[in-house]
Amino acid sequence: xxxxxxxxxxxxxxxxxxxxxxxxxxxxxxxxxxxxxxxxxxxxxxxxxxxxxxxxxxxxxxxxxxxxxxxxxxxxxxxxxxxxxxxxxxxxxxxxxxxxxxxxxxxxxxxxxxxxxxxxxxxxxxxxxxx
Numbered sequence: 001x002x003x004x005x006x007x008x009x010x011x012x013x014x015x016x017x018x019x020x021x022x023x024x025x026x027x028x029x030x031x032x033x034x035x036x037x038x039x040x041x042x043x044x045x046x047x048x049x050x051x052x053x054x055x056x057x058x059x060x061x062x063x064x065x066x067x068x069x070x071x072x073x074x075x076x077x078x079x080x081x082x083x084x085x086x087x088x089x090x091x092x093x094x095x096x097x098x099x100x101x102x103x104x105x106x107x108x109x110x111x112x113x114x115x116x117x118x119x120x121x122x123x124x125x126x127x128x129x130x131x
Contacts (some may be wrong), residue, residue, distance in 0.1 A: 056109060069098055 076091045105111055
């Protein structure tokens with residue numbers, strides 16, 4: 001128990017000494033841009049509130065989906081001997097569904113990141129007309 005207490009005391013002392021030394025030895029200046037976010041010596045221009053394109057969110061969702069797919073496949077590879085052929089067929093079905101979804105997204109134009117995004121707009125209008 002005493003090694004844990006010693007370690008805790010050393011960590012607290014080290015953290016306190018770093019804070020005190022940075023306060024004593026640090027620079028003290030106050031320029032107009034000091035209080036601005038992301039100062040870096042550059043005076044900000046414009047607003048920090050910008051609108052991201054919908055493509056950004058689509059790519060983020062694709063990343064999450066396919067990243068999660070990789071996690072499931074890695075988990076399967078760890079237990080491949082335990083799950084046998086049933087697990088192999090299961091992972092093939094899983095990958096097949098993901099490939100089908102990827103082809104569906106590609107055919108609908110969700111992966112079209114051209115400057116105009118006409119395929120995405122056409123797919124959106126087509127979807128809204130069905131409802």
